[in-house]
Amino acid sequence: MTPISVVIITFNEEKNLERCLQSIQSVADDVVVVDSFSTDRTKEIAIKYNARFIQHVFEGHIEQKNWAITQAKFPHVLSLDADEAIDETLKQSILEAKEDWGAVGYSMNRLNYWCGQSIRHGGWYPDRKFRLWDSRKGSWGGINPHDEYKVQAGCSEKHLKGDILHFSYYTINQHLKQVNYFTDILAQQYFEKGRKASWFKILINPLIKFIGSYFFQKGFLDGFAGFAVCMISAHATFLKYAKLRMLQKQSK
16 A cells, blocks of 8 residues: 655644544545644644644745655655545545555545535636645646646646545635735736736736636526625736736836
């Protein structure tokens, strides 16, 4: 059987971490929690579940996750966020993969929860994520804060049955606060890469985002929650380009 390390990065995750750690008990051979100096009960909860608790200065989502992998005991890694957990079907799929490791890495679907309701439309599901892999064959990349694990060219991948359960936002205010935080980072990343925000993008892209997610991706089937999620997604698109536009103006 292939042993795996479960790697989790945290900052003030006392509300979520216990659920995450409970869910991986049957599949993990090693658990490491890399923390950005939390001030709540995160450390206490990690130690309660026999996780190795390591603190490290946060330099970015991609940077932190790549550093965290270096702390794993085993090269085969399952990466989770503290506000995620794995369902029973995914647990069984992971156990089967450990018995017969037939690919460099495995993807899985993620089911997102918004204010207590699962969101199955609007582009929020199946939300496929690549989270179980041989860490010797890849690394985290992407654009902060939207990290993405990338394996070397030619490496085999398979998809597992089951879902990561993502308890993303408990309130609308929490969602809006996160959108503001993420769009700050993303606008800065775009600016540093030389991307531009035209008036067209600021005016039209949010509308395109809402129409696409609410109508074409059937966000309306999730009721009020679906409408709210699609509206906030459109708002995030506006903020991203509006903030980039301000950075452009400030640089002149």
